[in-house]
Amino acid sequence: IQWRTGLCLKWKAMLIIIFIMPDMVLGQARYSIPEEMPEGSVVGNIAKDLGLEITRLVSGKARIVTKGSRQYVELNRDKGILMVKERIDREELCKQTVPCSFSFEVIIENPIQLYRVTVEVRDINDNAPVFPRENVHLEISEIAASGTRFSLESAVDLDVGVNGVQNYALKMTDHFKLEIQSKPDGRKFVEMILQNQLDREKQEDFTMLLIASDGGDPQKSGTVRIHVTVLDINDNAPVCERAVAENAGRGAVVASVSASDADEGPYGQVSYHFSRDSGEGAEAFAIDEESGDITVQVDLDYEKVKHYELTVEAKDQGGHMDSTKVIIDVTDVNDNVPVIALTSFSSPIAEDSPSGTTVAIINVRDLDSGSNGKVECSVKDKIPFAIRSSLKNYYTLITDGKLDRETTSEYNITFTAVDSGEPRLSTEKTISLKVSDVNDNAPVFEQSSYSATISENNSPGAPFFCVRASDADWNQNARVSYLLVDSEFNGNQVSSYISVNAESGALHAVRAFDYEQMKSFEVQITAQDGGSPPLASNTTVKIYILDQNDNGPQILYPIQSGGSLVAEMVPRAADVGYLVTKVVAVDVDSGQNAWLSYKLQKATDRALFEVGAQNGEIRTARQVTDKDPVKQKLTVVVEDNGQPSRSATVNVNVAVADSFPEVLSEFTDFTHEKEKNENLTFYLVLALAAVSFLFICCLVVIISVKIYRWRQSRLFCQSNLPVIPYYPPHYADTGRTGTLQQMYNYEVCSTTDSRKSDSKFVRPGSHSVLLMDPNYATAETLHHTLNKHNLLDDANSSEMVRNFLNDKKSECGSWKVFDAVHHNFSLNDNLQ
Numbered sequence: 001i002q003w004r005t006g007l008c009l010k011w012k013a014m015l016i017i018i019f020i021m022p023d024m025v026l027g028q029a030r031y032s033i034p035e036e037m038p039e040g041s042v043v044g045n046i047a048k049d050l051g052l053e054i055t056r057l058v059s060g061k062a063r064i065v066t067k068g069s070r071q072y073v074e075l076n077r078d079k080g081i082l083m084v085k086e087r088i089d090r091e092e093l094c095k096q097t098v099p100c101s102f103s104f105e106v107i108i109e110n111p112i113q114l115y116r117v118t119v120e121v122r123d124i125n126d127n128a129p130v131f132p133r134e135n136v137h138l139e140i141s142e143i144a145a146s147g148t149r150f151s152l153e154s155a156v157d158l159d160v161g162v163n164g165v166q167n168y169a170l171k172m173t174d175h176f177k178l179e180i181q182s183k184p185d186g187r188k189f190v191e192m193i194l195q196n197q198l199d200r201e202k203q204e205d206f207t208m209l210l211i212a213s214d215g216g217d218p219q220k221s222g223t224v225r226i227h228v229t230v231l232d233i234n235d236n237a238p239v240c241e242r243a244v245a246e247n248a249g250r251g252a253v254v255a256s257v258s259a260s261d262a263d264e265g266p267y268g269q270v271s272y273h274f275s276r277d278s279g280e281g282a283e284a285f286a287i288d289e290e291s292g293d294i295t296v297q298v299d300l301d302y303e304k305v306k307h308y309e310l311t312v313e314a315k316d317q318g319g320h321m322d323s324t325k326v327i328i329d330v331t332d333v334n335d336n337v338p339v340i341a342l343t344s345f346s347s348p349i350a351e352d353s354p355s356g357t358t359v360a361i362i363n364v365r366d367l368d369s370g371s372n373g374k375v376e377c378s379v380k381d382k383i384p385f386a387i388r389s390s391l392k393n394y395y396t397l398i399t400d401g402k403l404d405r406e407t408t409s410e411y412n413i414t415f416t417a418v419d420s421g422e423p424r425l426s427t428e429k430t431i432s433l434k435v436s437d438v439n440d441n442a443p444v445f446e447q448s449s450y451s452a453t454i455s456e457n458n459s460p461g462a463p464f465f466c467v468r469a470s471d472a473d474w475n476q477n478a479r480v481s482y483l484l485v486d487s488e489f490n491g492n493q494v495s496s497y498i499s500v501n502a503e504s505g506a507l508h509a510v511r512a513f514d515y516e517q518m519k520s521f522e523v524q525i526t527a528q529d530g531g532s533p534p535l536a537s538n539t540t541v542k543i544y545i546l547d548q549n550d551n552g553p554q555i556l557y558p559i560q561s562g563g564s565l566v567a568e569m570v571p572r573a574a575d576v577g578y579l580v581t582k583v584v585a586v587d588v589d590s591g592q593n594a595w596l597s598y599k600l601q602k603a604t605d606r607a608l609f610e611v612g613a614q615n616g617e618i619r620t621a622r623q624v625t626d627k628d629p630v631k632q633k634l635t636v637v638v639e640d641n642g643q644p645s646r647s648a649t650v651n652v653n654v655a656v657a658d659s660f661p662e663v664l665s666e667f668t669d670f671t672h673e674k675e676k677n678e679n680l681t682f683y684l685v686l687a688l689a690a691v692s693f694l695f696i697c698c699l700v701v702i703i704s705v706k707i708y709r710w711r712q713s714r715l716f717c718q719s720n721l722p723v724i725p726y727y728p729p730h731y732a733d734t735g736r737t738g739t740l741q742q743m744y745n746y747e748v749c750s751t752t753d754s755r756k757s758d759s760k761f762v763r764p765g766s767h768s769v770l771l772m773d774p775n776y777a778t779a780e781t782l783h784h785t786l787n788k789h790n791l792l793d794d795a796n797s798s799e800m801v802r803n804f805l806n807d808k809k810s811e812c813g814s815w816k817v818f819d820a821v822h823h824n825f826s827l828n829d830n831l832q
Contacts, residue, residue: 028391031082032120035090040083043073043119046106047080050115054080060108065343067363072102073119082117090121091158098160105363105394107344112358114344116391125163125216129155131224132276136210139319141231142200147193149179151311151323153277154189155212155222166215173208183309189277192226200230231319250296254285255326257292259314266317275311275323284308285328294326302332303367334372334421340364340429343394348434351405359385359433360397364417372421380414380428387415405435406472439477439531443469445539452507455546456515463506467539469527477531485524485538494523498543507541515547516588549593549642555650557584567653570632572624580609583616583650585638595641601649602635609654611636618652630657 031044047054056062057077064075074085094100101120107113132153140150157164168190170178176192183189190210206228213221261268272292274282285308286297294310310326344361366373377395379387384401397413411433418426445467452465471478482505486495499508505525521543528536558568558581568581587594598616603609608628610621618634632654639647 028116028118030118030120032122033084033088034122034124035088036124036126037084037088039086043082043084045080046075046082046117050106052080052108054078056108060110060113062106062108065105065107065363067104067341067365071104073104075106082119088121090123090160091127093121095158096160100160105343105391107361109344109346112344112346112361114361114390114394114396123160123163125159125214125218125220127158127163128220129157129165129212129214129222131155131210131212131222134224136224136226137229138226139229139231139321140194140198141319142198144194144198146195146197150176150192150194151275151277152190152192152210152226153224153275155224157212157214157222159214159216162215164214165212167213169211169213171209171211173206175206176208178210198230203230205229250299252296253293254296254328255294257287257294257312257314257324257326259292259322261316261320267320268316270314270316273313273315275313278310280305281308281310281328285310287312294328300330302330302369303336306330332369332372334368334419334423334425336367336372337425337427338364338366338375338417338419340377340415340417340427342429342431345431347432348436349399349403350438351403351435352438352440353399353403355399355401357399358396359399360431361390362395362397362415362429363393364395365393366417366419368419368421372419374420375417376420377415377417380416383411383413385411385413403435405437405474406441408435409474410434437474437477439473439529439533439535441472441477441529442535442537443471443480443527443529444537445469445525445527447539449540449542451542451544453544453546454509454513456513456548457550458509458512460509460511463501463508465507465541465543467500467505467507467525467527467541469505469537469539471529473529473531477529479530480527481530483526483528485526487524489521490518494521497521498523500525507543513545515545515590516551518545520544547590547593549589549640549644549646551588551593552646553585553587553596553638553640553648555583555585555638555648557582558650558652560650567655568618569655569657570620570624571658572626572628572656573658574620574624576620576622578620578624580618580620580654581652583611583618583636583638583652585616585648585650587640587646589640589642593640593642597639597641599637599639600634601637602633604629604632604634608632609634618654624656628656630655632656 027050029044029046029049033041033043046052047057054077057075057080062075062077064071064073071085072088073082075081076083090100093102099120100123101118103116103118106115106117108115136153138150140148155165155168165188168178168180168188170176170192175194175196175198177195179191179193180188181191190212208226208228210224210226211221212223213219257272259270259272261270271289272287273289274285274287276282284296284298284300284305285294287294292312292314294312307330308328310328311323312326313321313323315321341363342360343363346359349357349359362377364375364377366375375393377387377389379385379397384399384403386398386400388396388398390396395415397415412430413433414428414430416426416428418424446469450465450467454464458464467482469480469482471480481502482500483502484495484498484500486493488494489497495510497510497513499510500506501508505527507523507525523541523543524538525541526536526538528534570578570580583598585596585598587596596616597613598611599613600606600609600611605628608621608624609618609632611618616636616638618636634652634654635649636652637647637649639645
């Protein structure tokens with residue numbers, strides 16, 4: 001602690017960490033500051049002293065909680081310091097109580113932490129001593145003996161300690177001296193002692209100055225003038241008796257003082273009065289002037305004033321006076337109920353909060369003292385909460401068990417505070433705590449598995465079933481969506497069969513079903529909530545496909561074929577009920593859709609045969625006679641039991657005969673007629689196939705011819721084909737001795753669209769081998785042709801030869817290139 005010297009006061013913070021409670025880090029800090037500090041002055045660095053980070057103060061929303069209505073300091077969370085919020089007057093705050101301090105709590109949330117801070121306010125010398133009156137009048141007998149004491153009114157200094165009244169001084173007198181006495185509470189009072197006997201005849205009255213000074217720096221003082229009047233002789237003074245009063249009601253006598261005076265007459269009559277320095281006691285009590293009984297004037301309150309100090313003066317008529325001190329202690333009675341104040345409260349609280357989580361901090365106080373002010377606090381009812389004591393008069397409410405919002409979403413917690421007085425007084429306070437939801441429940445289907453049905457040949461997209469799931473959680477955690485668990489069935493994904501509505505859980509058919517292909521299948525549906533992370537559960541839906549009558553009966557026997565005739569024989573000696581044959585049919589549907597019934601639709605003789613409605617057996621209904629025709633034809637109808645029903649018919653040929661030849665003779669015409677019809681059909685089909693084949697062949701031939709001619713015309717126009725030299729029979733190469741000096745080759749091209757011929761001179765050569773494209777006419781063929789038509793005899797018939805060749809070319813289309821014939825042909829140049 002640093003103490004102020006001169007006009008400067010300094011202070012130092014003291015921090016004491018008391019203990020650490022469960023779920024909270026609790027401590028206590030103590031600071032000492034002088035009174036009258038200006039607003040905004042720093043009290044202390046609370047963050048540093050408590051070992052807290054600035055960010056913790058900000059994030060935890062640190063705040064100050066005070067008991068009274070006034071808050072002298074404030075918390076700057078951003079800097080972590082305590083500052084003076086308003087001027088602190090120690091005298092107003094504590095009066096004469098030493099030491100003077102005030103306390104408050106610092107609450108930090110998330111998690112909740114509680115710290116107690118005590119600020120001691122040091123006194124400064126800001127008040128001077130003050131006497132109750134400016135002037136005091138005393139009447140003293142002239143025969144008052146030396147050493148007689150006279151009590152004077154003490155000066156009052158609102159300051160305490162060294163700043164309070166320290167000294168008294170009496171000036172302007174030679175008859176009295178001062179003696180300073182101390183009261184039990186440490187306060188000083190002064191008595192004036194007579195040193196020299198007074199003589200009324202010399203000085204009837206005189207005035208003195210009483211000075212009271214404190215010990216502050218600078219020193220302050222107060223004065224009072226004392227006027228003394230000297231009275232005539234009175235040789236007996238009153239003697240006072242003291243009494244102690246207990247707490248009593250208004251009007252009750254709490255004490256009685258008495259004084260005796262040996263004088264007689266008026267000088268022996270004593271009256272009692274309160275001295276002016278009795279202070280608050282003179283207002284709280286009254287004294288009977290004659291009897292000296294002290295009675296209660298007001299309702300006493302131990303919590304406000306615990307004791308009173310009264311000065312009772314006894315005076316006789318002769319001016320003699322004596323005084324005595326009466327101290328009345330007010331005893332406490334249990335007249336105050338405990339008070340419960342909610343300091344911090346966290347609501348709602350998550351249902352998954354661990355046991356021991358702090359929920360609230362309460363402050364419980366009782367203005368009584370002793371056992372009357374000792375309070376016990378508890379929580380009513382059996383709930384998963386407990387209360388523990390933390391700091392003095394502070395209790396922490398914590399969770400004591402597992403919370404479940406789905407079971408209890410809100411708790412009404414009642415605190416009960418009971419003191420130990422007689423009679424015991426109690427009070428209650430109820431708070432409402434809400435439990436917030438966490439996603440701790442998965443959706444639950446109404447059934448663990450479902451069975452659904454859907455008719456075959458259904459309309460795709462139509463809903464046919466619905467699943468439901470509920471979630472015990474709340475809000476988004478209870479929002480359920482439905483998903484289809486994709487799997488395979490018969491090699492296909494189940495999503496290709498059905499779909500599920502995510503909101504309603506309705507199942508929709510994706511395709512039309514066929515009972516004959518698939519009787520049933522299973523799907524899994526997942527219900528998932530909207531929590532984070534989401535929870536889910538599954539259920540199985542067994543889907544059965546209901547059969548519809550979409551298939552008619554099928555006849556298995558007798559077999560209906562287009563081959564040879566099949567007939568059942570019935571001997572003419574057959575009795576009634578003779579089994580002729582049995583119609584066998586099946587229906588691929590199921591249930592009543594596959595229940596078949598048989599009936600005879602047509603018959604050559606309806607009276608001769610009958611059909612079993614259930615088994616399809618054809619039996620004779622009467623005795624067969626010789627008049628019955630051999631050939632009998634029956635038509636049997638087979639119907640199912642569906643709605644609507646479907647049917648099939650079958651023809652049954654029956655021969656009524658005793659021998660096989662008789663049957664053949666009767667059925668020959670029928671067989672021939674049938675075979676004739678069958679042969680006619682065969683021939684028609686064969687003729688159609690032949691005509692189609694011939695037509696296709698003609699098309700192929702025509703197309704081939706067209707393509708061939710087109711190719712020949714293209715090849716006929718080309719000029720880069722090999723030269724075809726021609727050597728007539730008995731030809732010998734004479735070198736340069738022949739008619740022509742050299743052998744010349746010519747390439748001739750004739751076109752189909754022109755009568756002109758083009759001859760191109762080619763280099764000379766002496767080829768001895770005939771080269772010829774096998775697709776074209778040879779030189780021998782050309783020679784033979786010209787010779788056949790006697791065109792080689794007339795060398796001047798070049799025009800005729802040209803025309804002939806053009807005609808042949810037009811006919812065959814295969815002559816393209818020919819060489820000029822040898823000079824032995826005697827053709828002229830035009831021909832060449």
